Amino acid sequence: MNELVQLLTPEGERVHPPDHDQDFDAETLRGFYRDMVLVRRIDTEATALQRHGELGLWAQLLGQEAAQIGAGRALRAQDHVFPTYREHGVAYTRGIDPLDLLGLFRGVDHGGWDPAQKHFGHYTIVIGAQTLHAVGYAMGMQRDGVIGTGDPDRDAAVVAHFGDGASSQGDVNEAFIFAASYNAPVVFFCQNNQWAISEPIERQSRIPLYQRARGFGFPGVRVDGNDVLATYAVTQAALQRARDGEGPTLVEAYTYRMGAHTTTDDPTRYRLNADLEHWKLKDPIARLEVYLRRHGLVDDAFLADLKSEADALGHHLREGCKAMPDPPPTAIFDHVYAEETEELRAQREGFVAYRETFEAHHPQEVAR
Amino acid sequence: MNELVQLLTPEGERVHPPDHDQDFDAETLRGFYRDMVLVRRIDTEATALQRHGELGLWAQLLGQEAAQIGAGRALRAQDHVFPTYREHGVAYTRGIDPLDLLGLFRGVDHGGWDPAQKHFGHYTIVIGAQTLHAVGYAMGMQRDGVIGTGDPDRDAAVVAHFGDGASSQGDVNEAFIFAASYNAPVVFFCQNNQWAISEPIERQSRIPLYQRARGFGFPGVRVDGNDVLATYAVTQAALQRARDGEGPTLVEAYTYRMGAHTTTDDPTRYRLNADLEHWKLKDPIARLEVYLRRHGLVDDAFLADLKSEADALGHHLREGCKAMPDPPPTAIFDHVYAEETEELRAQREGFVAYRETFEAHHPQEVAR
Amino acid sequence: MSAAGTETTQRITLARGLNAGLRRAMEDDDKVLVMGEDVGKLGGVFRITDGLQKDFGEDRVIDSPLAEAGIVGTAVGLALRGYRPVVEIQFDGFVYPAYDQIVCQVAKMHYRSRGRSKMPMVIRIPFGGGIGAVEHHSESPEAQFAHTPGLKVVACSNPVDGYWMIQQAIACDDPVIFLEPKRQYHADKADLDVDVDATPDPLFASRVVRRGDDVTVLAYGPQVKIALAAAEAAAAEGQSLEVIDLRTLSPLDMGPVLASVRRTGRAVVTHEAHVNLGMGAEIAARITEECFYSLEAPVLRVGGYDTPYPASRNEEEFLPDLDRVLDAVDRSLDF
Amino acid sequence: MSAAGTETTQRITLARGLNAGLRRAMEDDDKVLVMGEDVGKLGGVFRITDGLQKDFGEDRVIDSPLAEAGIVGTAVGLALRGYRPVVEIQFDGFVYPAYDQIVCQVAKMHYRSRGRSKMPMVIRIPFGGGIGAVEHHSESPEAQFAHTPGLKVVACSNPVDGYWMIQQAIACDDPVIFLEPKRQYHADKADLDVDVDATPDPLFASRVVRRGDDVTVLAYGPQVKIALAAAEAAAAEGQSLEVIDLRTLSPLDMGPVLASVRRTGRAVVTHEAHVNLGMGAEIAARITEECFYSLEAPVLRVGGYDTPYPASRNEEEFLPDLDRVLDAVDRSLDF
Numbered sequence A, B: 001m002n003e004l005v006q007l008l009t010p011e012g013e014r015v016h017p018p019d020h021d022q023d024f025d026a027e028t029l030r031g032f033y034r035d036m037v038l039v040r041r042i043d044t045e046a047t048a049l050q051r052h053g054e055l056g057l058w059a060q061l062l063g064q065e066a067a068q069i070g071a072g073r074a075l076r077a078q079d080h081v082f083p084t085y086r087e088h089g090v091a092y093t094r095g096i097d098p099l100d101l102l103g104l105f106r107g108v109d110h111g112g113w114d115p116a117q118k119h120f121g122h123y124t125i126v127i128g129a130q131t132l133h134a135v136g137y138a139m140g141m142q143r144d145g146v147i148g149t150g151d152p153d154r155d156a157a158v159v160a161h162f163g164d165g166a167s168s169q170g171d172v173n174e175a176f177i178f179a180a181s182y183n184a185p186v187v188f189f190c191q192n193n194q195w196a197i198s199e200p201i202e203r204q205s206r207i208p209l210y211q212r213a214r215g216f217g218f219p220g221v222r223v224d225g226n227d228v229l230a231t232y233a234v235t236q237a238a239l240q241r242a243r244d245g246e247g248p249t250l251v252e253a254y255t256y257r258m259g260a261h262t263t264t265d266d267p268t269r270y271r272l273n274a275d276l277e278h279w280k281l282k283d284p285i286a287r288l289e290v291y292l293r294r295h296g297l298v299d300d301a302f303l304a305d306l307k308s309e310a311d312a313l314g315h316h317l318r319e320g321c322k323a324m325p326d327p328p329p330t331a332i333f334d335h336v337y338a339e340e341t342e343e344l345r346a347q348r349e350g351f352v353a354y355r356e357t358f359e360a361h362h363p364q365e366v367a368r
Numbered sequence C, D: 001m002s003a004a005g006t007e008t009t010q011r012i013t014l015a016r017g018l019n020a021g022l023r024r025a026m027e028d029d030d031k032v033l034v035m036g037e038d039v040g041k042l043g044g045v046f047r048i049t050d051g052l053q054k055d056f057g058e059d060r061v062i063d064s065p066l067a068e069a070g071i072v073g074t075a076v077g078l079a080l081r082g083y084r085p086v087v088e089i090q091f092d093g094f095v096y097p098a099y100d101q102i103v104c105q106v107a108k109m110h111y112r113s114r115g116r117s118k119m120p121m122v123i124r125i126p127f128g129g130g131i132g133a134v135e136h137h138s139e140s141p142e143a144q145f146a147h148t149p150g151l152k153v154v155a156c157s158n159p160v161d162g163y164w165m166i167q168q169a170i171a172c173d174d175p176v177i178f179l180e181p182k183r184q185y186h187a188d189k190a191d192l193d194v195d196v197d198a199t200p201d202p203l204f205a206s207r208v209v210r211r212g213d214d215v216t217v218l219a220y221g222p223q224v225k226i227a228l229a230a231a232e233a234a235a236a237e238g239q240s241l242e243v244i245d246l247r248t249l250s251p252l253d254m255g256p257v258l259a260s261v262r263r264t265g266r267a268v269v270t271h272e273a274h275v276n277l278g279m280g281a282e283i284a285a286r287i288t289e290e291c292f293y294s295l296e297a298p299v300l301r302v303g304g305y306d307t308p309y310p311a312s313r314n315e316e317e318f319l320p321d322l323d324r325v326l327d328a329v330d331r332s333l334d335f
């Protein structure tokens, strides 16, 4: 499969593709490694929190760490990201406290960060809807004059994340059309983890997904999504193209969903264990670790420090999650509108009055 | 533009492309010519009827006769067509009385033929919606075992018509995905007449539309849509592929909308007259006429007969249209359901009773 | 091999009732197809189509690409070709990408063709909240479909109805939006008699599920259980509530409703959907038109508030519960 | 250069009022964008955006590819980037491909983000029938949007309101579904005072447009003219109708409505949308809840029948007209 851009093989060997090769210093490589380890820890902790009833659900990213760290680290501060519900790794690169990701899955809010401040949109659950938002946002950047000025601190681009299943949605294909028509500065980043819940990629497309882009008039690249170096290099190039005003690119990060779709899913009903075992050999973290160790770029002290850091992160998540307060009942009525209507105000008041009739009878119950 | 399949040049010269060449006997060629002349007459008459207030609207096909006759004549009886609102030429090849096309535009019904009997669906006005119906119908053919049996009277396929503008709709792209996924026996026939009302094709796609198909994993072909021979040959091949079980094809018939979008449109607001003049030189009927005359395949008698036939058709349309009765008022309530609800029956009865109160006062008014 | 096995009575959940009903419909008519996301090997995220692909094959139980307009749009084509597609929408909140196909195509095909093209399609939608889910997984979209002429809309509330109603909906020559209260799927069991030639209630009929004299409580889907619990609680305080399971939302079967309200003089409607322009509005308007002089109080409505569905830790306060129904009953009685 | 030119008073149609309002909003705030199919050179199929692209350029008046989800979805992104998109849906019946983006994204973004992401978008929809058009060109989808929390829904009925309301809707930080009665676009003229610093009525307010004592008639959009004509005709027969132009459908401004009904004791609501679950249902339910003891008759509803929109030769019978409004008034008075 030589159409796949790869810089680091599953065996941890550095290879040099003609198009996207790049040198990385030790610091950067260690950084990628650290990122992936920490992000996997976020995922493991959140999964455990779900098992312990602290979260209602968790969408695991196990196996997709390289794709997300590569894509996330290629961003500049001024770039903007539109995620699905699984981009915990990208969120982490945007400086979002992983605790803020849990609120949605715990059921205390629909997303705990400020999209404008973090340059990272809210998780979008309706498959594909965010890709159009990404294109519109990119059109806004065009109108703001932050494309193709040559100033690296000014030129910006957008990344639209989506999955292999999402590639079948009308919205996603319309996003391709609008992006091509307006030459919008957007990178379509598809994590092809080969499953849309129980449906294999073959149900969505009979040919490699990256080829879809050509039919809309812009380039598509397939990158080894379990190779953080390749993902970084390819995304960086695509982002630069966009910032330079050369328009959209589709990046297909070829990876594998090593976990279940979410914590409520049971993949044994629809896929072979052998498949999973095969992909474990391509683990994104293991291959970078082999490379780093072989070249003496990490030592035991680094790894021990990282382990402590991960443990601390785990602790932060566990304690933070359990301490996360439930929203007050009246939160139901907050922020429906920027300018609240009298109608809704009256409904809120009715709600409060109604609850007060109970409070009189069962004060504790209502207090929480 | 050698990507364009052409068998007959605008100057009426026969050329022989490597892939889709075909021999046509004189009878067939005269048939095509006759078809196009009659279909243009239908269009002219309907346009005139609109001007005289007999139709509320008419969607003209002027300039698209070759695309439609080529596509329509390539069908076998058992094939099934899903049209837009402009496929008057295809409808004619399916044996639909052109008068039945007028009802929709006169406002007496939403379509006057039986889709199952004519193997020609109802005109669909919501752009692109019918392409999914076409794929579903083709999936039904697969389940009925009428694909790839080798029996020419049994093997069947579907044609989904749509325009260049429609290529931007989510539905159309989803139709591509479903067709590819199920390898459905469907020909996507896109008449790229270069305009979606006032928007030029460049707004929808920056590359030739036929290339869209490749990104979904099936072939696309661009054919000279003003060349009835080429359109026929290319559609026939695509249909045969579909009937043989080899899956979908996108045919882009490259043509030009010589009229307005509809009779209510004013193209002078958005396009240059020079453009139209340029395309007049590529007229689909003129070029075949030149060819037929040059090779002595038509004589004055044939042309005179055809003229009488067209005149008779015009007469039929004019008289038929004017005589078309308005639906009775209660038609509003007919066929909402296959199994009418009591609720609706009551509403209908209320309507009748209400009108009867008027009848008592103004008998004539209600009678119509 | 039928899910019924050899016994004539089973204790089943709503999920099993629907599964058995689908199975029987597929056995009875080989034009019946099941389509949707993950309906094959997985058996759907709620397992309603469990085992069907194994027994009926991939041609009849079709895993669709991830695109709701595509699913419903291809189902339209299959229906035009003579099939009877049963479409599963994975969650209520994901029906909207298919909204155009449903309201402009599915609903209008029979009318457009003046009866020549039938559209015997069932669109199954697991609906409503109460399962602690994330955004878009707890919606109640029924009013929008009920407002659309050409569609029929029903909601089942219990395992036995699930079994029969799904078969009746599939047998109906009109498109039916079939709402399934997802929080009931695995909640309660009921006795189902599958082998007898039972004559179930008609599909488009409401049913009095508890007799009473003081106030009529109207509910459907997930709220029927709550209305019954409210009636039980009210009885302890000497109030006699009549509870009607509406079952059909379009058409409405107003006969039993009007008869009841003429007797009780009071009505409360409850649903999870937003109150504003929810089913309760229509029912209140019709009752008032028909029983103006019988009414002792205005028809009162209990429903989801007019806010988006909240984060799940707030859904208990958002959803109508026994107390809110009783509160409305009291307000009606005090009027 | 403003459409207002130098005169302060113009006689304008609704189409011109909207055009002038859009122009002024674009002059006042350069974040305001216009987008949609054919809104550029053509000026829209109804010419509402006539001349705007010429004067404000292709970056601010954007011809979109032919895809409504794409139009609204990209408008969401533009709004998130700080723009104020005004989207034109070409005809009512073509809003449904964008339905998912509208109800799941536009309506919910502010709530989802707990107020961090505003969604100041206007979605203009020419709505209603009466122009003899083919299928899908005469729909009245307002109830579906009014049922959706997070959206605001208004309908203008005359040229002066068109001019002011479009500007107010654009200035609103919430998404507004802006309904324009297409059969009124070029029908009547009114005097518009553009240069004075007028203080128009608030956007979310109903307005009594004719005083009367016997029956309150509630209308919006294309039905306001009909309600006024009915009042005129009724006056000749000695009946005094109060007519209220609702103007805002979500939120409803019930104050003037309730005050009127408390006085008249009778109300008739009229709209082109299907009666079943139309705005009339909600209004009837609310009036009855609030004015139970003032009502002499149930609130009566006049509307489109519960059928798909018919072929245009039948639309006259389908649409509520003066006679049907008066018939309801008579029935109310006879109750």
Ligand SMILES: Cc1ncc(C[n+]2csc(CCOP(=O)(O)OP(=O)(O)O)c2C)c(N)n1
Pocket (backbone or CB within 6 Å): A086, A125, A126, A127, A162, A163, A164, A165, A166, A167, A193, A195, A196, A197, A257, A261, C037, C066, C068, C090, C094, C097
């Ligand atoms: C419109 C819509 N339909 C269905 C769903 C239910 N659903 C949630 S995730 C999912 C599969 C998504 O697959 P993919 O795009 O490959 O992303 P992945 O989950 O693999 O990251 C489905 C069907 C949804 N969220 N939205």
Ligand SMILES: Cc1ncc(C[n+]2csc(CCOP(=O)(O)OP(=O)(O)O)c2C)c(N)n1
Pocket (backbone or CB within 6 Å): B086, B125, B126, B127, B162, B163, B164, B165, B166, B167, B193, B195, B196, B197, B257, B261, D037, D066, D068, D090, D094, D097
């Ligand atoms: C969903 C939808 N949006 C908008 C329209 C209005 N409309 C009717 S025809 C048309 C242009 C169609 O262009 P194209 O697909 O190229 O077909 P053509 O009319 O050129 O044959 C538009 C925008 C519609 N009918 N349906």
Ligand SMILES: [Mg+2]
Pocket (backbone or CB within 6 Å): A163, A164, A165, A191, A192, A193, A194, A195, A196, A197
């Ligand atoms: Mg996937």
Ligand SMILES: [Mg+2]
Pocket (backbone or CB within 6 Å): B163, B164, B165, B191, B192, B193, B194, B195, B196, B197
């Ligand atoms: Mg076109």
